[in-house]
Amino acid sequence: MTITYFEDFQVGQRSTTGSVTVTAEEIKAFAGAYDPQVFHLDENAAQDTFFEGLCASGWHTAALVMGLLVRGDILGGTPLIGASVDHLRWPMPTRPGDTLTATAEVIEKRESRSRPDRGILRIAVTATNQDGGVVEMFESAVVVPRRVPSD
Amino acid sequence: MTITYFEDFQVGQRSTTGSVTVTAEEIKAFAGAYDPQVFHLDENAAQDTFFEGLCASGWHTAALVMGLLVRGDILGGTPLIGASVDHLRWPMPTRPGDTLTATAEVIEKRESRSRPDRGILRIAVTATNQDGGVVEMFESAVVVPRRVPSD
Numbered sequence: 132m133t134i135t136y137f138e139d140f141q142v143g144q145r146s147t148t149g150s151v152t153v154t155a156e157e158i159k160a161f162a163g164a165y166d167p168q169v170f171h172l173d174e175n176a177a178q179d180t181f182f183e184g185l186c187a188s189g190w191h192t193a194a195l196v197m198g199l200l201v202r203g204d205i206l207g208g209t210p211l212i213g214a215s216v217d218h219l220r221w222p223m224p225t226r227p228g229d230t231l232t233a234t235a236e237v238i239e240k241r242e243s244r245s246r247p248d249r250g251i252l253r254i255a256v257t258a259t260n261q262d263g264g265v266v267e268m269f270e271s272a273v274v275v276p277r278r279v280p281s282d
Numbered sequence: 283m284t285i286t287y288f289e290d291f292q293v294g295q296r297s298t299t300g301s302v303t304v305t306a307e308e309i310k311a312f313a314g315a316y317d318p319q320v321f322h323l324d325e326n327a328a329q330d331t332f333f334e335g336l337c338a339s340g341w342h343t344a345a346l347v348m349g350l351l352v353r354g355d356i357l358g359g360t361p362l363i364g365a366s367v368d369h370l371r372w373p374m375p376t377r378p379g380d381t382l383t384a385t386a387e388v389i390e391k392r393e394s395r396s397r398p399d400r401g402i403l404r405i406a407v408t409a410t411n412q413d414g415g416v417v418e419m420f421e422s423a424v425v426v427p428r429r430v431p432s433d
Binding site for chain 1: 312315316317318319320321331332339340341342344345346348349352353361362363364365366367368369370371372425
């Protein structure tokens with residue numbers, strides 16, 4: 132399997148993933164395991180909450196978006212290893228039946244200070260629903276391999 | 283059910299959650315759904331990767347920690363609604379059999395500029411494994427209700 136090296140990435144390059152549709156059942160199953168709050172578990176009881184209806188845990192949205200990025204192979208064969216995430220926001224919730232798509236843009240690249248065989252890309256990710264509403268945004272520093280100098 | 287209001291939280295207050303133990307099977311199931319990369323899916327193949335063995339997706343660790351925070355009721359009956367997350371780091375990976383525990387500290391509080399019935403707490407979360415190794419750190423701004431002024 133070929134991979135893409137640090138030297139091959141360009142600041143400004145963008146890729147768009149495929150899509151994923153989330154069901155009420157999946158929202159409730161994820162919440163039962165990882166975020167058991169009423170607005171993620173019960174359509175009726177959720178009506179009277181901050182969210183005014185059932186919605187996915189923000190961490191569920193984050194997991195769905197990671198699935199899009201991995202399956203969309205946004206780094207061209209290079210594993211997607213996030214060292215950190217910043218500015219993670221959920222401008223609007225993911226609702227049952229929503230179809231999500233993500234876009235990733237390389238916004239910065241730098242060589243690793245400690246490891247000559249690695250570089251760090253900063254990527255900005257935006258995920259939208261079928262209406263163009265933004266359900267998640269974040270920036271992540273990802274570790275990618277450099278070509279080892281030949282001398 | 284009683285809730286805790288913005289006015290009742292103190293900067294510096296800390297709470298510690300219960301614990302959760304993660305199995306290899308759960309790591310692989312989560313990864314199959316949300317982060318299908320070899321170091322989260324296959325013990326043997328993971329040996330030859332960056333992580334030198336099977337480990338949980340960072341988003342799986344994040345979901346497990348959210349479960350600890352919710353079940354630990356760190357806001358005293360008030361729903362845990364994160365508006366944003368910053369400085370999310372995974373200093374070391376979560377491994378099969380690890381038992382995670384989280385601590386949350388209120389590090390800042392401010393009134394909402396736009397909504398007199400809401401306040402924002404900034405909390406710092408640290409999650410450790412059974413050996414005290416830090417598997418996740420982040421800061422989150424959470425929305426909590428204020429007591430509505432009586433006049």
